[in-house]
Amino acid sequence: MKRIAVPSPESPFVTIRLQFETASRDDPPGREGLAALTGGLLVEGGAAGLTYPEILERLYPMAAGIGVQVDREVTVVHGTVHRDHLENYYPLVRDAVLAPRFDPADLERMRDDQSNALTAGLRATDDESLGKETLEAMIHAGSPYGRPVEGSVAGIAAIAREEAIAFHRERFTRDRLTIGLGGAVPDGFADRVAADLARLPERGPERPAVPAGRAPAGVEVLLVTKPCRAWAISLGFPIAVTRADDDFYPLFVANSYFGEHRTFNGVLMNAMRADRGLNYGDYSYVEAFVQDGMSTFPLPSTPRLRQAFSIWIRPVAPAHAHFALRQAMRELERLVRDGLTPQAFADTRDFVLNYSRLWVQTPSRRLGYAMDGAFYGRGSLVDELARRLPAMRVEDVNAAIRRHLATAGAHVAIVADPEGAAALAVALAADAPSPITYESETKPAVLEEDRAIAVHALNTSAAKIRTVPAEQMFENSDLPVR
Amino acid sequence: MPAAFARAAFPYPIHETVLDNGLQVVAVPMDAPGLAAHYVAVRTGSRNEVEPGLSGFAHFFEHMMFRGTPRFTPEAYNDVLKRLGADGNAFTTDDWTCYHVTAAASALDTVMDIEADRFMNLAYGVEAFQKEAGAVLGEYNKNYSIPINALLEKVQDTAFTTHTYKHTTMGFLADIQAMPQRYDYSRMFFARWYRPDNAALVVAGDVDPESVFALARKRYGVWKPGVAHIETPVEPEQTAERTAAMAWAAPTLPMVALAYHVDAFDARSARGRALDVLAQAEFAPTSRFHSDLVLERQWIDWAYAGAEDRRDPTLFLLVCRVKDETRVEDVRREIEATLERAATTALPADRLAAVKSRLRYGFLSGLDTPDQVAVTVCSYLQLTGTTGSIDQTQETLSRVSAEDVRAAAAEAFRESNRTVVTLRHAP
Numbered sequence: 001m002k003r004i005a006v007p008s009p010e011s012p013f014v015t016i017r018l019q020f021e022t023a024s025r026d027d028p029p030g031r032e033g034l035a036a037l038t039g040g041l042l043v044e045g046g047a048a049g050l051t052y053p054e055i056l057e058r059l060y061p062m063a064a065g066i067g068v069q070v071d072r073e074v075t076v077v078h079g080t081v082h083r084d085h086l087e088n089y090y091p092l093v094r095d096a097v098l099a100p101r102f103d104p105a106d107l108e109r110m111r112d113d114q115s116n117a118l119t120a121g122l123r124a125t126d127d128e129s130l131g132k133e134t135l136e137a138m139i140h141a142g143s144p145y146g147r148p149v150e151g152s153v154a155g156i157a158a159i160a161r162e163e164a165i166a167f168h169r170e171r172f173t174r175d176r177l178t179i180g181l182g183g184a185v186p187d188g189f190a191d192r193v194a195a196d197l198a199r200l201p202e203r204g205p206e207r208p209a210v211p212a213g214r215a216p217a218g219v220e221v222l223l224v225t226k227p228c229r230a231w232a233i234s235l236g237f238p239i240a241v242t243r244a245d246d247d248f249y250p251l252f253v254a255n256s257y258f259g260e261h262r263t264f265n266g267v268l269m270n271a272m273r274a275d276r277g278l279n280y281g282d283y284s285y286v287e288a289f290v291q292d293g294m295s296t297f298p299l300p301s302t303p304r305l306r307q308a309f310s311i312w313i314r315p316v317a318p319a320h321a322h323f324a325l326r327q328a329m330r331e332l333e334r335l336v337r338d339g340l341t342p343q344a345f346a347d348t349r350d351f352v353l354n355y356s357r358l359w360v361q362t363p364s365r366r367l368g369y370a371m372d373g374a375f376y377g378r379g380s381l382v383d384e385l386a387r388r389l390p391a392m393r394v395e396d397v398n399a400a401i402r403r404h405l406a407t408a409g410a411h412v413a414i415v416a417d418p419e420g421a422a423a424l425a426v427a428l429a430a431d432a433p434s435p436i437t438y439e440s441e442t443k444p445a446v447l448e449e450d451r452a453i454a455v456h457a458l459n460t461s462a463a464k465i466r467t468v469p470a471e472q473m474f475e476n477s478d479l480p481v482r
Numbered sequence: 483m484p485a486a487f488a489r490a491a492f493p494y495p496i497h498e499t500v501l502d503n504g505l506q507v508v509a510v511p512m513d514a515p516g517l518a519a520h521y522v523a524v525r526t527g528s529r530n531e532v533e534p535g536l537s538g539f540a541h542f543f544e545h546m547m548f549r550g551t552p553r554f555t556p557e558a559y560n561d562v563l564k565r566l567g568a569d570g571n572a573f574t575t576d577d578w579t580c581y582h583v584t585a586a587a588s589a590l591d592t593v594m595d596i597e598a599d600r601f602m603n604l605a606y607g608v609e610a611f612q613k614e615a616g617a618v619l620g621e622y623n624k625n626y627s628i629p630i631n632a633l634l635e636k637v638q639d640t641a642f643t644t645h646t647y648k649h650t651t652m653g654f655l656a657d658i659q660a661m662p663q664r665y666d667y668s669r670m671f672f673a674r675w676y677r678p679d680n681a682a683l684v685v686a687g688d689v690d691p692e693s694v695f696a697l698a699r700k701r702y703g704v705w706k707p708g709v710a711h712i713e714t715p716v717e718p719e720q721t722a723e724r725t726a727a728m729a730w731a732a733p734t735l736p737m738v739a740l741a742y743h744v745d746a747f748d749a750r751s752a753r754g755r756a757l758d759v760l761a762q763a764e765f766a767p768t769s770r771f772h773s774d775l776v777l778e779r780q781w782i783d784w785a786y787a788g789a790e791d792r793r794d795p796t797l798f799l800l801v802c803r804v805k806d807e808t809r810v811e812d813v814r815r816e817i818e819a820t821l822e823r824a825a826t827t828a829l830p831a832d833r834l835a836a837v838k839s840r841l842r843y844g845f846l847s848g849l850d851t852p853d854q855v856a857v858t859v860c861s862y863l864q865l866t867g868t869t870g871s872i873d874q875t876q877e878t879l880s881r882v883s884a885e886d887v888r889a890a891a892a893e894a895f896r897e898s899n900r901t902v903v904t905l906r907h908a909p
Binding site: 011012013052057062063064082085108116120123127226262264276277279281297314317347348353355356361438442443470471 | 623
């Protein structure tokens with residue numbers, strides 16, 4: 001049991017994060033989704049003497065909730081409450097972890113919710129997330145990382161209540177627990193929480209290793225088909241670094257230059273959206289990234305032992321998909337070849353140093369970042385950047401790019417309508433030119449570059465292109481992915 | 483209830499002034515070491531899109547505001563933000579448009595310099611205009627795969643006949659596709675609405691109010707006033723129920739939406755706040771409706787109820803996603819029965835007290851960062867023109883009685899005032 005405290009005595013709130021190194025990675029074969037269902041039931045399945053509706057009744061006047069976030073590596077039970085209410089609030093959080101009831105009606109409700117999240121949500125109505133999860137499935141084929149946290153439709157249906165109870169008993173153990181407290185933490189509160197949670201079992205089973213992601217053999221394309229008017233594209237490949245590695249930090253700077261999330265800083269955003277109006281946005285990542293709600297900041301508590309580089313191309317008109325893919329690959333190749341100029345590096349470094357301070361504005365986020373740092377055996381990402389970047393050199397960044405981003409290909413996930421997908425598959429296999437035309441006036445330099453993009457070789461072939469209807473994705477253990 | 487909380491709703495001091503050109507300037511010092519959030523609210527949104535064929539323009543124009551001035555090209559503007567490590571963006575609603583930058587408090591003058599410059603000196607060519615139209619169509623496309631967006635678009639289009647709330651902030655697709663041809667109109671839009679007498683500046687964070695005012699005078703003082711006055715058409719009273727049914731090509735769970743016309747926002751209106759209480763009392767996770775339909779019978783997996791605060795008469799919406807296709811009509815009847823009961827039966831006192839506590843602590847917990855504080859102040863300023871409406875709203879809420887809630891329900895939830903839209907999967 002580890003303890004992390006990030007107090008903010010001035011805050012009117014107290015924030016609690018109980019993090020277990022138990023997550024979708026631990027789902028047994030054929031029970032994909034067990035960790036998510038178990039995690040959900042901790043906070044929505046009743047606990048100790050209270051049913052879930054009774055817990056809601058108690059939380060309601062406090063305007064507080066007990067949340068759970070299940071990811072690939074960790075599960076966090078978390079909540080923030082006004083300090084006026086801590087005494088009434090804390091026992092509810094404690095009991096969620098110590099004494100969940102797994103009430104059968106709640107289990108059936110959450111089973112439905114989780115299954116619907118795949119069938120009516122991801123596969124049907126959220127093309128951008130479907131593209132991202134498909135990319136994860138390609139990179140981590142055969143690994144527990146290679147499917148959504150929600151699991152598979154068949155896996156969710158097969159879970160028995162006893163399995164969720166056993167999963168909690170065996171895997172929510174002291175050796176896997178980090179207690180995080182932040183905000184206006186009262187004196188003695190941390191000891192009280194630790195004493196209470198000492199009632200958890202001491203040790204869980206060993207976790208099997210997570211295999212490295214599979215490097216692509218050239219450009220491997222999976223077209224996921226469903227009715228859609230614009231096509232979401234995600235592409236990427238595994239990289240060998242995480243926040244635990246020194247090389248992560250120069251790579252982080254390189255990525256900010258190339259594709260900082262939801263800003264106009266990135267090369268991709270400027271080339272694809274600003275100059276060409278191809279879509280709403282184009283970004284890149286050097287680790288798993290989940291946006292925190294409506295903010296543009298990364299959500300904490302999504303650490304991973306295996307990471308990937310990825311590019312997110314937001315939906316493009318079908319006629320532009322081939323071009324957009326070529327352009328993104330070409331920009332990546334250019335990044336590897338040319339690296340950053342000293343000026344671009346200096347500007348990006350300054351940006352990252354200042355911008356990262358905005359990620360830790362609330363006690364809950366400060367705490368989450370500190371806990372993520374501890375997961376990797378480092379300080380919080382914000383502290384590591386502040387410590388490392390002042391001494392970083394452009395050569396470090398460009399060398400890290402060459403070490404980790406030089407690639408002969410990528411896994412490419414495209415969500416497309418069936419007819420269009422068939423035509424794109426043919427065009428991709430033939431490496432056919434994909435010229436682009438605009439209805440609007442376009443700079444001569446852009447038009448000139450377009451001619452090069454339109455014939456940029458993609459290193460793919462018919463054997464590397466597959467098509468799968470969306471309704472087959474995440475249906476059972478065997479993903480329709482090589 | 484703790485005394486400090488009962489006394490004042492808004493937990494930070496508000497300092498304000500009005501520049502000679504009409505720009506309202508508000509400074510809110512708060513505990514946020516070294517940070518300042520700079521928010522400009524322009525009181526123009528899709529509500530102002532009165533001309534046919536030009537829906538979506540307020541939002542499109544928000545995009546154009548990032549396309550540069552003679553002093554700062556888009557790249558130069560972004561370079562400044564980048565150097566500061568600032569978080570900057572914008573959003574548009576039915577009623578207003580917000581431009582925000584959060585950065586080190588020490589950079590406030592620089593932020594104000596680049597922000598004020600674009601409000602006064604925006605200049606873009608036809609090419610940039612047309613490229614941005616492509617990005618806006620891309621935004622529509624990314625939203626369009628999500629059926630709730632299409633459902634809400636249909637609700638507005640059906641419930642309104644005349645007022646501009648008939649279209650969403652994104653606008654009608656045909657109008658979005660025609661945007662590249664509207665360059666001249668975009669310049670007129672800027673001249674009409676982007677005026678200091680139609681805007682407010684709010685700075686929250688680690689700031690000294692007098693310095694904020696001095697910087698505002700320096701940077702925004704020369705912005706020329708002259709907002710246009712164009713009437714938004716008035717929606718006639720609805721006299722009979724309206725319905726619409728939508729088919730959705732991709733697999734999805736069915737949804738049902740009920741919408742009732744209700745009043746514009748008024749901080750003093752007990753009826754408005756009573757509907758906030760009603761939405762919570764009857765549809766929050768602790769309500770009978772939720773317990774019955776989500777937790778016990780499990781016919782639906784989520785429900786939304788409530789009215790957005792709007793400058794003009796708006797809609798009280800109830801939306802449910804139904805897990806079983808055959809239950810859509812049943813769910814609709816349950817919603818109607820719940821509303822009917824609310825219109826005839828008074829809320830128990832303990833339930834009313836719990837809802838009020840919830841709403842007040844919820845309000846407070848949404849005021850944790852400079853961004854949250856600034857956007858809250860902006861939203862009340864754009865709604866009412868005053869910051870006093872923030873505490874006034876909470877004060878009105880504290881006085882809402884069970885009879886206020888019942889009467890508000892009886893007034894709003896009449897069949898002739900109702901619009902019902904369903905969405906079902908149909909390949």
